[in-house]
Amino acid sequence: MNAxxxxxxxxxxxxxxxxxxxxxxxxxxxTRIEILRYLSGSEACCCKDVVGxxxxxxxxxxQHLKILVEAGLVRFSPExxxxxxxxxxxxxxxxxxxxxxxxxxxxxxxxDRNSKA
Numbered sequence: 001m002n003a004x005x006x007x008x009x010x011x012x013x014x015x016x017x018x019x020x021x022x023x024x025x026x027x028x029x030x031t032r033i034e035i036l037r038y039l040s041g042s043e044a045c046c047c048k049d050v051v052g053x054x055x056x057x058x059x060x061x062x063q064h065l066k067i068l069v070e071a072g073l074v075r076f077s078p079e080x081x082x083x084x085x086x087x088x089x090x091x092x093x094x095x096x097x098x099x100x101x102x103x104x105x106x107x108x109x110x111x112d113r114n115s116k117a
Contacts, residue, residue: 039086
């Protein structure tokens with residue numbers, strides 16, 4: 001997860017590629033996208049806040065938050081009786097750049113790719 005995420009997919013290390021795949025997997029569930037949207041509108045909140053917003057069981061929200069934390073998209077801060085979650089904006093911005101680079105690389109013509117080499 002802490003692998004450097006480079007915007008050049010041609011030179012991605014295996015660890016960076018795995019980190020990107022982990023983030024794609026974390027975003028593959030609609031509930032986790034809704035959680036990110038909710039977190040993006042707040043400083044930091046506890047699991048109970050997300051439960052109230054999405055009307056899901058606490059255990060379900062907790063599992064989704066765990067996946068987002070493991071993917072490096074959300075930060076977790078234990079605070080006494082209420083753990084806090086907040087979006088990692090820098091990680092999301094980096095991921096956005098990687099997705100853009102991947103799409104550009106995949107959509108580039110064969111001639112464009114060969115001229116870069």
